[in-house]
Amino acid sequence: MPAAAGILVRPSARAPRRRVVVIAPVTAAVVDIDAQTREAVERFNDAVDRRDVEALRAAITDDCVFESPGAPDGKRYVGAAMVEVFAKVFGIEGEGPFEVEEIFIAGDRAVVRWLHAWDHANGDKGHVRGIDVFRVRDGKVSEKLSYVKG
Numbered sequence: 692m693p694a695a696a697g698i699l700v701r702p703s704a705r706a707p708r709r710r711v712v713v714i715a716p717v718t719a720a721v722v723d724i725d726a727q728t729r730e731a732v733e734r735f736n737d738a739v740d741r742r743d744v745e746a747l748r749a750a751i752t753d754d755c756v757f758e759s760p761g762a763p764d765g766k767r768y769v770g771a772a773m774v775e776v777f778a779k780v781f782g783i784e785g786e787g788p789f790e791v792e793e794i795f796i797a798g799d800r801a802v803v804r805w806l807h808a809w810d811h812a813n814g815d816k817g818h819v820r821g822i823d824v825f826r827v828r829d830g831k832v833s834e835k836l837s838y839v840k841g
Contacts, residue, residue: 725796731827732794732801735835740788742781748774752833760821760839773835783811792820801825 731750738746757773759765768776780786786809793804803825808818819839826834 724798727830728796728799728801728825728827729794731830731832732796732803732825735825735832736789736791736803739777744774744778744781747777750832752828752831755832756834756836758836760837762841765837786811799827801827 735747735750738750751770751773753770755770755773757768757776759768759776787807790806790808791803792806795802801824803823804820805823806818806820810816819841821837821839824834824836824838825832
């Protein structure tokens with residue numbers, strides 16, 4: 692199959708009927724974007740783990756979108772409303788940190804696999820696993836879409 696300029700199309704070694712499309716080689720610019728994305732996501736996660744509302748506010752864009760994991764479609768919060776939701780969660784005694792199990796970075800996007808555990812004073816104890824799909828803009832988190840196994 693002929694390839695367009697700058698695009699390499701080749702058969703996949705694992706599945707001969709599938710094709711892998713490589714848009715561009717990895718360059719220093721791509722590595723820089725990946726590093727900036729990782730730093731922004733880590734700054735966000737650190738603020739959440741410390742329950743630091745002001746650090747969270749500084750880690751997101753003013754129009755940051757957060758979609759919570761509730762079924763069927765979660766709830767959507769934007770900007771200050773997102774910070775308010777997190778501030779309420781920060782106030783719940785016994786809420787544990789989100790333990791990052793793995794991070795995948797691709798340009799301005801990141802997927803974080805996590806485990807969250809809690810041990811509330813009323814005896815409610817447990818854990819849940821999930822993922823967050825992040826988008827980063829100008830060094831800050833601009834979107835956080837949360838999904839939970841359930």
